[in-house]
Amino acid sequence: MKLTVFATTDVHGAVYPYDYFSGKEKNTSLLHIKSYIDRYREARPDEMVLTVDNGDILQGDVWNDYDFEAGHGHRLLPRIINDTYDVIGIGNHEFNFGLDYLHSVYGGLRPVIINSNVDFMDHPLKERVLPYTILEKETPEGMIKIGFLSVVPTQILKWDAFHLEGRLNVSDMRTTVEKTAAEMKAAGADLTILLSHSGLSKNPDHLKKYGENQTLLMTMIRDVDGIVFGHTHEFFPDRDFDVSIGTIDFKRGTINNKPMVQPGVYGSHAGKLSFEVERTAEGWQIRHRSACLIDTQETQLDPRLTDKYEPFHKKVLEYLSTPIGEIDSTWHTYFSRLFPSKAVQVVAEAGKAYTKRLIETGELENLPVLGFNAAVKAGRDGPHDFTVLEAGPVTLAEAIDLYKHANALIIIKIDGTTLREWLEWSASQFIIPDGDGFLLRSNRSRDGFPGYNYDTFFDLDYAFDITHPPKYDSTAKQINDSRRVFEVKYMGRGVEDDDEFIVPANNYRVSYTPFLRDAEILHESKASVRDIVIDYMRSGPQFELRDPMRILPRGIYRMDTATKAKDYIMKGQPIKHVKETENGFSHYEINLE
Template identity: 30%
Template sequence: MKIKLLPLAILCGSSALFAGCSDSDKKPAKQVEVPKEQGVTEGTKIAVRLLETTDLHANLLNFNYFADKQDDKVGLVKTAALIRQARDEAANSLLVDNGDLIQGSPLGDYMAKVKNLADGEVHPVYAAMNTLNYDVANIGNHEFNFGLEFLNEAIDDANFPYISANVFKYDGDADASNDEPLFAPYVIQEKEFKDTNGKVHTIKVGFIGFVPPQIMQWDKANLEGKAIAKDIVEMANLYVPKMKKEGADLIVAIPHSGLEVSAKKPMAENASYYLSEVEGIDAIMFGHSHANFPSASFEGFTEHGVNVEKGTINGVAAVMPGFWGNHLGVIDLTLEYKAGSWQVSDSQSSLQPIYTTDENRVTTATVENDAQVESAVIQAHQETRDWVNAPFAKITSPVNSYFALVNDDPSIQIVTDAQTWYTQKIVKGTELDGLPILSAGAPFRAGRGGADDYTSIAIGDIAYRNVADLYIYPNVLKVLKLNGSQVKEWLEMSAGQFMQIDTNNTDVQMLINPDFPSYNFDVLDGVTYQVDVTQPARYNAKGEKVSDGQRIVALKYQGQAVSAEQQFLVATNNYRASGGGNFPAITADKIVVDSPDENRQVVADYITYQSSKNNGQGLNPAADMNWSFAPVANVQIHFTSANTDDAKAYSEQFSHILPTSKINEAGFAIYQLDLTQPQ
């Protein structure tokens, strides 16, 4: 299987104009000034509907492989029905996908890690998408998780072009002028649109895509020496004028990048706001942060030029349709011919959900399954289901993540124990042998995807779907060498998960910081410590130091206080070890074990080993309770978790976790945390 690092040929037909296309696919074609359409009446209007999917993460059917049951809150099979409806309602429409497509569900893992793709075999993602006639797709950061060879083998059967304007081939020199794009930076397509009077016009639509430059950290093992990434806005300023010169009447930016209004900085991960300031961009269809735009959650951005009623950013139409196919993004544009060119004169952005929830929190699908998508992927779906349900070991106590954000937790413990076990083996007999080993783990499923997004594994047989449930990312294990001061700062960053608790406030105070991703709440096993939530957070969710607060207290190794100079090995994953999450002092130069093995496979191997070691009786993954909160008296602290009988029953094991009768508007149960009680 040959690696195709620059798949431009599919873009070089009569329907696509791109300056990088030529007979050799290497030398840029001569740029020609394209004359504007003649004879269009001033004031002519065209209504164009832009449709977007993003962050599907290989969720093709309305199915939860972890729970092995139907789930009408996810799936392209539902979004597809909305796409067809939206097209039927519009005279002119365009459909884009914004990446994070081939990774994220067990089906994605099965295709990449078990079945693989033979040359010419169509990935089920593209078997489904090819039924929907996408116009273009953008590369997301998770597209690189399985390596460039698999990525190129997957996308070469897409019946639509791929773009990414800020990723280039690595050529080993410092001369930016000769850098070659890894993918086509943009594509310009000729579309025949009807105006409001029924007359047909040829409109040149340009699409340009972007990916977070942090891919070079997050997927260093797959990209180092093969690719480089550049600043999103810088590349927009480079290419958008070229697109205009090549005749683009309408330019749609497709950044796999979220919306932040903080001060502009180079190589920003979430740069969609500053793309709205790039002259020539007419619409922004963004993603990456698994959020909904327009929505009330962005009302606080009004003073920065964000209009959540119309769905605009600095006047530019924009949309971000959630994740896992739960919404279709829609931008309705009005193009008007004025002063010799087509201009956007009005817009309205909206989100179409695949399900609704009533006052009793009962979910109802808004559409039936799309028959074409379902038919295209049903075989791969069944193969995936068979694979993930095959048992390979046993556990002797339940594993869940219901209280992973407020309590030492078995779903993290089993991961950190596995990483410690692996590290002990791999450093034995080396110069690292004998150094204390710590292990970092975070709750990947702790409500980020909704009130049902929790791990829950019963006693007994364990299958691969359970391991994928525990560790949802295809990360690779890495080991860092750190001193005690750096270990403490790691934990201080992690403690940003909590809001500061005011001991003088008698009102209810929520504990969990909603802006802090749960996958950045690292627990470090191998040491013991407490978290004092009455202190201010030392770091914010972006890793910026915001106070001199000292939340981590009583940090000890084997009963002795950890000193600033003490040396440790810390097992983690490639994302964190390469700077993911912006943890202080955690950088790739501190990696001392560059393991080739996936964390998830390490967990599976550990469970197998411990289960067989115990005469087949199984592994006990109970948490060792190595961390807790420092006592706090006379306050009311609340947090949320799953609204299930299992969660409430599990809470009975802990005197400090108390169910309440309250349920919030998102369907989460509200619990009280009593920090005067032993933990």
């Protein structure tokens, strides 16, 4: 008998084949994946087909924003989830809106919802979310029992501490999987599939207890027969990955004989786990196992599905088309990892405006306010993963694109010492100058320095000497005792260690970053950063673009960004397009002499 498990992960609300920020149709989406699965089922009526999602489906796109505003009974995403999946796991971003919202959404879902390593304590989600499920399916050879379990990184307690602190506990992923998979086998599961919302890493920090990306460890657990993983928005099978423990077979899509898939992000791919099983006197035996990815760009969209969901699409368009302001120049993030960008700075300005109102009303002490931000969309997920707002009217959709996460605003107080460490972390994204001239580390989660961890402080003037080794890795873990920050000024005066500043930040940055966890929290807003940005855009903001950073040594360097960026180089900017590389990216020459 053949068993096929189709899987998605990190869909982030990319349901309909339409880019709501560019206003163009897309050739990838969850509807593409469903079209493929429906045709597959029709063509193979004797094959057992199951569908699963591995988390991060409820956050990230405008359908999610619509659902958050619409309220129970009017949400759109639950409709397609109910039409598509048998089982769903929970990702870290499912927690962004809080437990009560999550419970409200899950109340409208029919698929089995599972998570094995989160204890929801006394919250109603404890009854709604199962630690695992075993699906019983009849076959000509008798009943087969297919088990599913799911885990999420323990770091959710840091990333969403604002929503979760004191309301749940999270256990280590690997030990949970080991224990739960054995329990499922003892309960009669013939096959056990793990939904691991955790990436594939060889980094020792990830492979130790409570590491963030532990999936490689899961391949060594005896009672796991197949793995769907995610979180880092990458792909597997992937010939660029070389295991440090065990064996890898790219043709079969296995590591340590476990078929496994990581199908990217935004519905770009579907994962397919394939099993051939046989009933013997000892029970069901797996005779063959493999895994592969299905590229949805090569999938024909079923027009019946687009017709079915088009009314929902129109509701979202109507919601997003509301004009909320106007800008007199184009804002984009193509070069934001090196040069100032109004699309990045506007978030800092919005946070400062909110904070200064609290100072004026006496809620906060009168200290200097420092605005900062990082580009959320800076190419990590491909050449289209950038923010672009053309000059003219700004709609709600474009304002959402400036800050797509539902993080809460948290205002903290820090001293000059902490500020320098924060800047050292940003300085760590740069490569020590070498022969090829490239300036920035990779924008990847697995082995690089993602742009969303590179903060720019727009109210300071500072300089980095990148001939010294980086002090931090991308997760803000110290890796050297070196110093790159050699000058920091505020209002023309050098910053002293005991100087105090107020910083409008967000719950992700404060809880995630080691040197900020002990910062004094002055205010926790009930409004999200995104809502504060939207309100700021409605006010018709006027601010000057600031370039606070200098890089030493001066010279001519290179960086990679989208090929499309060449159309946005302004006259006089020290940027020159060199050549296209692959997958929509290009090399650019940067003159910092």
